[in-house]
Amino acid sequence: MTIPMQVAMRIGSHAVVNQIKGGKYPLVLMLEPLLRCNLACPGCGKIDYPDAILNRRLSYEQCMDAIDESGAPAVSIAGGEPLLHRDMAKIVKGYLAKKKFVILCTNALLLKKKIDEYQPSPFFTWSIHLDGDQQMHDIAVDQEGTYETALEAIHLAKSKGFRTQVNCTVFNNANPERLAKFLDLMASLDVEVTISPGYAYERAADQEHFLNREKTKTLFRDLLSRGKGGKAWKFTNSPLFLDFLAGNRSYECTPWSMPLRTVFGWQKPCYLVGEGYVETFAELMEGTDWDQYGVGKYEKCANCMVHCGFEGTAAAEGIRRPLEFLKVGMRGVRTDGPMAPDIDLSQQRRASDVHSTHVERELEKIRIEDPEGYRRATRAA
Numbered sequence: 329m330t331i332p333m334q335v336a337m338r339i340g341s342h343a344v345v346n347q348i349k350g351g352k353y354p355l356v357l358m359l360e361p362l363l364r365c366n367l368a369c370p371g372c373g374k375i376d377y378p379d380a381i382l383n384r385r386l387s388y389e390q391c392m393d394a395i396d397e398s399g400a401p402a403v404s405i406a407g408g409e410p411l412l413h414r415d416m417a418k419i420v421k422g423y424l425a426k427k428k429f430v431i432l433c434t435n436a437l438l439l440k441k442k443i444d445e446y447q448p449s450p451f452f453t454w455s456i457h458l459d460g461d462q463q464m465h466d467i468a469v470d471q472e473g474t475y476e477t478a479l480e481a482i483h484l485a486k487s488k489g490f491r492t493q494v495n496c497t498v499f500n501n502a503n504p505e506r507l508a509k510f511l512d513l514m515a516s517l518d519v520e521v522t523i524s525p526g527y528a529y530e531r532a533a534d535q536e537h538f539l540n541r542e543k544t545k546t547l548f549r550d551l552l553s554r555g556k557g558g559k560a561w562k563f564t565n566s567p568l569f570l571d572f573l574a575g576n577r578s579y580e581c582t583p584w585s586m587p588l589r590t591v592f593g594w595q596k597p598c599y600l601v602g603e604g605y606v607e608t609f610a611e612l613m614e615g616t617d618w619d620q621y622g623v624g625k626y627e628k629c630a631n632c633m634v635h636c637g638f639e640g641t642a643a644a645e646g647i648r649r650p651l652e653f654l655k656v657g658m659r660g661v662r663t664d665g666p667m668a669p670d671i672d673l674s675q676q677r678r679a680s681d682v683h684s685t686h687v688e689r690e691l692e693k694i695r696i697e698d699p700e701g702y703r704r705a706t707r708a709a
Contacts, residue, residue, distance in 0.1 A: 330520065330562070332450035335429050342401040347647045352584045352613060355640055356431075357400040358599045360590040361386040361419065363408045366437055369469045377687065380694050382408075383701060384591040391419045394589040395428055397609035402429035404455070404586075411438040417445035424451050431455045433495055435474065436481035448489040455522065456481055458494045460502065461510045468499065482519060493520040493564055500543055508554040511561040520562040524635040525573070527600045540631045541670060545575030549663045557660020565635060567656040568642035573633060575667035581622050581632065585640025587612060592690055597621045599636045601628050603680070624671040627679040 331339075339355070346353035364382045365372075386394075395403055403423055410416050411434050423430045432446075433455045446452070459468040462475040485492040494514055498507070514521050525544045548570070552558045558570050572579050583598035593605035594612040601621065606612050623629050646653035694701065 331429070335451055338427065339401045339429060343643060344647055347644060352618075354398045354400040354585055354587050355402065355643060356586045356636075357395055357398045357403040358586050358588040358636065359386075359391060359394060359403055359405045360407050360588065361391055361405065361410065361413050361416070363591060364412055365407060365409045365435075366412065367409070367435055367469050367471060367474070378691060380701065381591065381687065381690055384690075384694070385413055385415075386589070386591055388415050388418055388422060390589075392422050392426075394609070395423060395426065398587060398589075400428075400587075402431070404431040404433060406433040409435055409438070411442050417442070420446060420452065424449055427451065429453075431493075433457065434481075435469070436478040437474070439481040440484060443484065443488065443490075446490070448491070450491070453491040453493055454481075454485045455493050455495045456485075458482075459497050459499075460507050461513075464502065464506065464510070468497070482517065486517070486519075493522060496521050496523045497526045498523065498547065499526050500540075500547075502547060504547060504550040504554065507551055511551075511555060515561050518562070520564045522564045522635065523570075524565075525633050527632055527634045541633060544573060544631075544633050545667060548573040548661075549575065552661045553663035557663060559660040566639060566642040566646060566653070567661065568645055568653055569635060569639050571656050571661050572638060572642060574661045574663060576662050578668040578670060579638050579641045580624075580671070581629070581637035582640030582644065583618065583621060583637060584613060584616075585643070586636040600632060600634060601626075620677070624673055625676055627676050630673055630676060 342353075343355060362382075362385045363377055405416075405419070407413075410432060413419070416432075420430055420432060429451050431453045435457045439454070439456075456478050457469075458475070458478045459465045465475040465478070466472050482492055482494070496510075511521060525547075552570065552574055555561050558567070563570065568577065571577050581598075583601075586599055587609065588595040588599040589609075590605075592602075593607055594609055595602050596604045596606060596612060596616050597618065598621070603621075606615060620626060621629060623632060
């Protein structure tokens with residue numbers, strides 16, 4: 329990962345100091361200031377809400393409070409589509425004024441229209457959603473033409489001096505050879521890629537194309553073997569996380585390393601699993617029974633190998649074992665030989681369906697706090 333030195337020092341010192349202190353700490357605030365989107369990706373579990381909820385927005389003040397509460401040195405802004413938020417440029421400027429590293433995730437459909445509201449900074453990165461080559465991506469987002477739009481946005485952002493990366497989610501129908509060629513293209517454009525297997529959101533329309541753990545490891549071994557163990561390409565991911573995806577490490581997740589603040593509140597227990605919401609970051613950290621969640625503990629976590637759950641684990645190992653980090657980084661990921669033993673799933677507890685409960689609570693809250701907005705949304709539905 330080639331982030332600017334002052335950014336790397338700020339994030340690294342935060343991690344080292346907190347690692348020495350012990351206890352749980354966040355590395356990246358995951359922020360969803362709205363859930364509304366201008367795409368309807370079948371693998372997305374973020375947009376299946378009534379209009380009254382999709383119309384909700386976090387205010388500028390709420391976004392600033394979230395970073396102050398968490399103390400995270402970086403923020404990844406997603407959604408929904410963040411560029412639909414009318415105060416997004418102001419929110420980004422507010423974070424930059426606090427010297428936070430800002431990653432603004434977008435499907436790029438609005439980037440050409442909005443880009444002049446932003447200024448290049450070593451602390452700011454556009455992260456453009458691109459799930460592989462044209463056919464792979466347009467199928468993933470269920471809309472033709474989005475690949476070309478995203479590619480044009482990459483060229484535009486780089487021409488204006490912005491740090492630009494790609495966010496690539498991999499599903500079980502990914503072709504390793506074609507995905508490798510896509511990574512070759514990104515490397516030729518000098519664009520880093522954040523790569524991760526998809527998470528099977530329980531509310532996603534498509535439940536057939538998510539990877540399980542065995543398929544994830546096999547796929548990433550095949551993929552990385554085509555690129556010198558990953559060294560041929562530019563990843564934002566830790567080498568140790570890539571090594572984990574290839575089955576060479578057995579990790580438990582670190583869900584508090586990337587806590588989520590959304591329009592509902594702070595999501596328990598993590599960015600991927602919604603098991604309730606609390607008002608403050610302190611409540612999230614102190615009131616969540618973390619031992620109830622994770623691979624081998626909870627059914628919803630069984631197949632998860634997503635970066636927002638396991639990059640924190642890889643980062644902690646990199647601090648504890650820097651020589652191991654350097655070894656994998658220099659040699660590349662091992663793509664043959666035995667895999668590390670996986671976590672036993674036989675004792676995991678059954679999944680609970682809590683989605684409808686928090687939706688009903690939020691709708692009642694909206695009805696009381698914004699009765700006119702509630703009526704408009706209900707009529708439109």
